[in-house]
Amino acid sequence: MAIIDIKNITKVYNSDQIPVHALNGIDLQIEAGEFTAIVGPSGSGKTTLLNILGGLDDPTSGNININGVDLFSLNQKQLTEYRLHHIGFVFQSYNLIPVLTARENIEFILQIQGKDAKHFRQRSLELLEAVGLVDKADKMPSELSGGQQQRVAVARALASNPDFVLADEPTANLDSASTSNLLDIMATMNSELGITFIFSTHDQRVVERATRIVTLVDGKIFSDENR
Amino acid sequence: MSSRAIIVLSWKNVWRNPVRSGIVILSVVVATWSGIFMVGFFNGMTVQFVRDQLQNYTSHIQIHDTRYVDESLPEFTIREADQIINSLQAFDFVTQVTPRTVINGLISSANNNYGVTIEGVRPDLEVQTTAIHSYLIEGEYLTGSLRNPVFIGSDLAQKLAVQLRSRIVLTFQDKQGNITAGAFRIEGIFKTPNKAFNEGNILVRADDLNRLLGDEQAVHEIIVMVDDYMKSEDYALQIQSVLSNEVVVRSWKDLSPMLKYIESSMDISMYLVMVILIIALCFGVINTMLMAVLERTAELGMLRAVGLNKFKSFTMIMLETTFLTMIGSPLGLLLGWSFNAWYGEKGIDLAFFSKGLELYGFNSMIYPELGLTYYLDITLLMLLATVFSAIFPALKALKLNPVEAIRKH
Numbered sequence: 013m014a015i016i017d018i019k020n021i022t023k024v025y026n027s028d029q030i031p032v033h034a035l036n037g038i039d040l041q042i043e044a045g046e047f048t049a050i051v052g053p054s055g056s057g058k059t060t061l062l063n064i065l066g067g068l069d070d071p072t073s074g075n076i077n078i079n080g081v082d083l084f085s086l087n088q089k090q091l092t093e094y095r096l097h098h099i100g101f102v103f104q105s106y107n108l109i110p111v112l113t114a115r116e117n118i119e120f121i122l123q124i125q126g127k128d129a130k131h132f133r134q135r136s137l138e139l140l141e142a143v144g145l146v147d148k149a150d151k152m153p154s155e156l157s158g159g160q161q162q163r164v165a166v167a168r169a170l171a172s173n174p175d176f177v178l179a180d181e182p183t184a185n186l187d188s189a190s191t192s193n194l195l196d197i198m199a200t201m202n203s204e205l206g207i208t209f210i211f212s213t214h215d216q217r218v219v220e221r222a223t224r225i226v227t228l229v230d231g232k233i234f235s236d237e238n239r
Numbered sequence: 240m241s242s243r244a245i246i247v248l249s250w251k252n253v254w255r256n257p258v259r260s261g262i263v264i265l266s267v268v269v270a271t272w273s274g275i276f277m278v279g280f281f282n283g284m285t286v287q288f289v290r291d292q293l294q295n296y297t298s299h300i301q302i303h304d305t306r307y308v309d310e311s312l313p314e315f316t317i318r319e320a321d322q323i324i325n326s327l328q329a330f331d332f333v334t335q336v337t338p339r340t341v342i343n344g345l346i347s348s349a350n351n352n353y354g355v356t357i358e359g360v361r362p363d364l365e366v367q368t369t370a371i372h373s374y375l376i377e378g379e380y381l382t383g384s385l386r387n388p389v390f391i392g393s394d395l396a397q398k399l400a401v402q403l404r405s406r407i408v409l410t411f412q413d414k415q416g417n418i419t420a421g422a423f424r425i426e427g428i429f430k431t432p433n434k435a436f437n438e439g440n441i442l443v444r445a446d447d448l449n450r451l452l453g454d455e456q457a458v459h460e461i462i463v464m465v466d467d468y469m470k471s472e473d474y475a476l477q478i479q480s481v482l483s484n485e486v487v488v489r490s491w492k493d494l495s496p497m498l499k500y501i502e503s504s505m506d507i508s509m510y511l512v513m514v515i516l517i518i519a520l521c522f523g524v525i526n527t528m529l530m531a532v533l534e535r536t537a538e539l540g541m542l543r544a545v546g547l548n549k550f551k552s553f554t555m556i557m558l559e560t561t562f563l564t565m566i567g568s569p570l571g572l573l574l575g576w577s578f579n580a581w582y583g584e585k586g587i588d589l590a591f592f593s594k595g596l597e598l599y600g601f602n603s604m605i606y607p608e609l610g611l612t613y614y615l616d617i618t619l620l621m622l623l624a625t626v627f628s629a630i631f632p633a634l635k636a637l638k639l640n641p642v643e644a645i646r647k648h
Contacts, residue, residue, distance in 0.1 A: 068544055068642045089548060096546025103645060107541035111251035123244030124547055170547075 014041035018158035021074035049222035059211035100169030100177035139167035159190025249558035271571020279579035279607035300463035320458035336363035344411030348399035361447030378427035388426035392437030464479020528632035560629030
């Protein structure tokens with residue numbers, strides 16, 4: 013069953029000057045438990061699609077339905093709330109809060125959700141264990157390697173039990189070993205826990221692990237391949 | 240739980256850049272300390288000036304014959320002054336009373352002569368009521384064995400080229416309108432902080448002056464001191480209500496509009512000083528917090544992306560500023576209070592400027608003082624100002640587009 017239904021999404025930047033068509037009528041359905049890589053050359057619209065899918069950017073036209081919710085019928089406040097509870101984000105530059113420890117970075121999401129202390133302590137340690145960093149729970153981000161920081165970022169993305177995780181070039185700043193490690197973790201979470209991952213990537217190593225590869229060219233779906 | 244998370248994160252953000260936060264905290268400390276000390280200094284100077292003026296010259300309340308108020312002629316004496324003085328004892332708030340004979344006349348030495356106000360006092364009562372005697376620098380205060388003693392200011396003595404025991408002549412109009420004169424000897428010389436008073440006023444015994452005036456019982460002025468000079472207006476009305484309309488009772492605020500103005504404008508001046516300091520501080524805070532927001536663009540964008548709403552983002556920045564102020568303000572308050580307490584006890588000696596200060600009647604020894612309410616007001620002002628300064632950077636954080644903010648990393 014499709015948890016995400018993208019219908020005829022377009023995105024035009026600078027529409028009143030020299031228009032740039034970043035997305036040209038994207039139709040896409042994502043099923044629960046998919047491990048989808050969105051690939052394509054630079055400027056093909058991967059990040060734009062992910063931003064729109066995450067409710068961070070508005071489309072010029074079209075709509076997105078997530079589990080029956082029309083994403084763009086929500087106002088800004090509802091969208092923010094929706095992201096907090098339903099979407100996990102992993103960014104290329106990890107973007108951990110530098111003044112909080114690994115554990116606190118994960119707990120912060122649960123705290124702003126209003127979860128009680130007992131719940132978020134236990135949950136953060138479970139997640140750190142899942143990404144193999146329970147021994148680094150009290151380390152500051154500056155004390156962790158890039159790969160470790162990105163694993164904490166994955167754990168943070170999963171903290172709120174989201175419907176799906178959006179990862180924008182998650183391995184772009186990682187070396188081979190860290191990339192492999194991170195992909196192993198995400199693949200395990202996908203296969204064992206059924207977590208839906210959607211990546212935008214250039215990285216062939218990520219593409220190789222994906223179960224579905226959507227290729228964008230010039231803002232259009234060039235190919236959509238299931239493995 | 241979410242509020243706690245924001246508070247904790249804000250607190251940790253404060254210490255993200257300890258040097259920068261330290262500078263802001265130091266600015267708050269210095270602004271609060273210097274503001275409080277400066278305000279305490281000016282307040283102490285002004286309060287002391289008002290008190291000195293009242294204690295030495297104006298007194299709290301004066302009673303005159305109604306006609307004397309319009310024209311200070313020798314014949315306009317207070318009728319039944321002794322009865323009035325006795326009736327004043329009935330008021331709990333009256334602490335001291337003394338009658339005076341006051342005449343404008345001419346003082347002449349062998350070298351020179353000047354116009355002066357001659358105050359005929361009862362030395363035993365006067366010393367309990369005013370403080371002129373405490374400014375004695377040479378000789379005695381009208382209590383020696385000399386016949387017709389006079390107590391004059393050092394500046395006048397200098398102008399007349401006279402010294403202790405020198406003979407001077409006082410010439411004035413008696414009660415019948417005739418010119419009369421009497422020889423007096425300088426028994427004491429005073430030097431108050433008020434140069435104009437030192438040059439223009441002399442004190443003699445009322446008995447000696449009244450004899451020359453031709454009225455042994457003459458009283459032109461009754462000086463009344465009360466327990467709280469700030470209530471003088473009310474007290475004057477109470478006294479007036481039991482006296483006849485032949486006399487007029489006036490508080491120092493009626494007698495000296497200048498003192499009234501100084502007293503009433505003191506608050507405004509002090510808050511003006513604080514506001515100027517706080518405005519300067521606000522620019523520092525705005526600059527620092529703006530830097531803090533701009534260097535965390537990507538992080539703030541990420542927080543918005545993962546679901547931190549605008550209100551919480553705004554609160555986080557506001558809290559960071561509030562924490563900076565909450566650390567700096569108490570330290571500044573404590574320092575300011577300590578300085579005011581220490582110098583309030585020891586005094587600040589401005590002897591170097593004493594000549595200039597004397598011209599305006601100020602004492603060169605300043606004792607800073609500040610009421611508790613000022614400390615509270617200043618703290619509140621600081622808090623409001625710094626929180627106000629944080630609004631612009633916090634709004635800047637609100638306007639961040641998460642997508643663009645994250646891309647800037």
